[in-house]
Amino acid sequence: MATTPSKPTWDQVAAAKVAARDALIPQEWKIPPTDAINVIDVPKTCGVLSPAEVEITETEGPVLVEKMLKGELKSYDVTLAFCKRAAVACQLTNCLTEILFDAALANAKEIDEQYAKTQTPLGPLHGLPVSLKDNFYIEGVDTTVGFVAWANDPATKERESEMTKIMRQSGAVLFCKTNVPTAMMIAETYNNVWGYTTNPYNRKLSSGGSSGGESALLALKGSPLGVGTDIGGSIRIPASFCGLYALKPSFGRFATYGARSGLPGQEAVRSINGPMSTSLAAIELWSKAVVDKEPWKYDPNMIPIPWRDVTVPEKLCFGLIMDNGMVKPTPPVTRCLLETKAALEAAGHKVVEWSAYKHEEGHSLLNRFFTGDGGVKITKFIADGDEPYPEGLKAYKERHDSLKSNPPLVGALWDMQTDRTSYCKKALDHWLQSKEVTGTGRPFDAIISPATPHSACPKMAFSNHVAYTSIWNIMDYSATIFPVSKVDPKVDAKTEYSPRNETEKKIWDRYDAEEVVGAPVSLQLICQKLEEEKALKLTAVVAEAIKAAKK
Template identity: 45%
Template sequence: MAISKTNGTPVSWKQLGEKKRQDLLSSIPKEWLIPADLLPSESQDDVTTWPESSGWFTQEELDITSLTAAELVPRLASGQLKSEDVTKAFCKRAAAAHQLTNCLAETCFDRALTTARERDAYFARTGKPVGPLHGLPISLKDNFNLQGLDATVGFASHVGYPAKSDSALAALLEDAGAVFYVKTNVPTAMMIAETVNNVFGRTMNPRNRQTTSGGSSGGESALIVMKGSPLGVGSDIGGSLRIPAACTGIFTLRPSAGRFPVRNCRSGMPGQEAVASVNGPLASTLHDIELYSKSVVDGKPWLRDPKCLPIPWRTVELPTKLRIAVMWHDSMVKPTAPVARALRETARKLEAAGHELIDWDPVDQKQGNDLLARMFVADGGIAIKKELERTGEPWRPEMEAYTVAKELGTYEMWQMHLERTEFQNRYLDRWNKAGIDALLCPTIPFNTVKNGKFQHVGYTGVYNVLDYSAISFATGFSVDKNVDKTDPSYEPLGPICKAINEEFDAETMHGLPISLQLVAGRLEEEKVIAIGKRVLEVLA
């Protein structure tokens, strides 16, 4: 049980959560609280059009927040737009997004406006931008430390212990000109594929609030879809960037370890290094993903974080004819009808455009998925259990695997590391033998699912074990209830495959976006983005 800092009395997880939620709401200025008569009804599933239809925003605020990061940066860098005006618009829209989807964990509006005014003053004085992200508001997932703000990562035990300093990535981004204004919600310990915890509750998908925005970077994905952020940063240990991007139809990059700095970020399982946690951008366009990635690498992150590799951003020249492997399913779960259709159509269009496509045998996927699952619970769930016990916080039902896990000894852990290395070696040999530029596959087996129904991170998690570069991209296809029906010849690959495909509800999912995943080799961030752009050209 946590002890109060003021009077020494025990404080329960419920009290800490209630206070934290109230403090978050109180941090939103009164003028940014939506009047009750303007709030959409709880039964309104899609709230993405509310900002435009509500009449609550000025036209200038709507114009500013409709711009992408790549559109904002040149306007800010030339003085055409003031950072203070842009920042205010995104602060207000983020506040609205939170009231409609429960996507935030922290706000720092005062810090944001102070930083924005400094950016404007610098430009007025010198006629130059501060850096490549001059004056651009950027949202951060809750695990990125910002001085003076909590980083609860969904634990009640972390409430009331503000960070003493900024994370290395935040410092680098601020030096590049970025403005921080909000941090976004995550699941408990960032180890659930939906964004739900006992402190803040559940973040909903703005495109349909009955469905999940994914996890663990689901606060970011919801905020970006609501245009409450032009560019956000999340993290990924088993799909935590790609899953929320796919659930909401936006773009992300899962980089290999060593490209972007992780120093002074909070982990849900500190010391777990069997599979590396990495961070990366989420945005509404692939162009924005590239802008962010180049800006971070150009900031020489290896001078700030010893885990970063001194690899500058590289120009990639792709062959005219790409050789792409297609993984139609991962041998564990067949994708649902809309994802299977998007995969077929994308492959067909790539082939029609002259690219060479081959089938990828999913023979190794199950072992990779099993390795990931065993790595996650190798400590017997002790790291998470200790945090929960500090306040009496109960386990989330989604985390059952951690409650029954058995702690591995050092020898057993070393044996698992050997198995991981052998798996990585075998996959690399197969990749090289196939001579492929990239792998095309689902990001998740569905477009999204109803809240509380997420199963199976196999399509993303295997590439965390391999540490390959990957993007999740919106295909431009959306679910069509008249077309996307389960194939009569469908045979499940197992109980989870059966459950996922039987639960697919075309009526609920109708009109929602469908995403796919592109995977390149390790440390091939530039290449996977370049191939992604080529694929999008073909789809367009």
């Protein structure tokens, strides 16, 4: 009698996925294992890329597009260079999930041939390689979002996410997808399918989450431009850990329809899509390209607001959050807050220390929404794959186990949404009252804040404190990340401090400048709702002031 083949175990599924990915990296692109902690320069020195390919990958995205349109570069050569660098980046940090190199090179060749005949650009991202976070569906490959149960289920063309389609329509070449934590609900990037993604500036550290595969890849310049998602800090935290620029828009600007979620149907706090890059100019290029495609014609949740050319006053006033009252930032973050304040004041702007409205209440609201189903969906998806519960999701399991006999009711969700609206109104009034201290007759033009208490945290040491980012998700405000400095043990040593709570104690007890040496230190800039263009303009002002101060 024939025996029924046994179902593979979760770790067998994972091992097969990783092996299949690694087999797609050509042997001539493989590098020897290294024990180096800081690997940021390895792609330039490992010999996989030619000098010309190194130059290509060190060039900003908008410049590459311009060179391709002038005929100075071909998309095939640009794509090949980034495929090589992404392959190296993956070997160093484990940042990739699905590899699309062959399809990307074929696509780039078609773009070159078409452009040679027509001399008509395919779109504003003409021929530019773009990486996508793992939760975007792309034809022919999986979208696991870190769940074992979602492996080996490649997407059809019809299932592709709207953002995937918009990238193609804009002329982008999609060449890889990047790692995320399970369900995209952990601020570090690890899961039972792909494993842990490290920080290329210091591989003992986290690359952040949930867009941590993107942040590691982009920091190593394995992609000129990537697309992440954010529901509580998932673009901003990894961008800050890896020294990138990034934009978290308000919901309604950049298409989200068709992207996979670890909390499908949770719409009280909306997940958004946004760009990440080492280049601020690339962030603006992507943002305008997406809005110019009129996403409201494809995604019913989008708002028909064209990309706007905004001007900002010559003299600005920024609010500065030094401490959210819950967890004081570690020394390198505090140093960079003060350095940014001094740089802006030297440039002629005003900076006023300020506290946002009740960080703790906003953060609590977010946690209530995230577990509003009693942890049912995440627990089910994990059980479907017979996989162990990831450490960073234990709160969902505890919530699920505690509510088995008393599941949440719709009325409880309505109460939470009422609380959210009340909180948002009070927080808005609190910001608007700042016009009494700005001296400009306006409320703060923007707020500057830590993105997290950390520069980049050691592996498995984030402690789930996302309050610096999450309140702006509750408010649905526009925000950016900008790099400032790197951790230097000579100036960032731990100071004496008496923690106010267990989370703060855990973070400060663990902090050691030597352990996080070399980690990027970045900050967050916040504008109000649907002010993406203004946020980018003001981020450029801040970046220029920081650059001038360092001369």
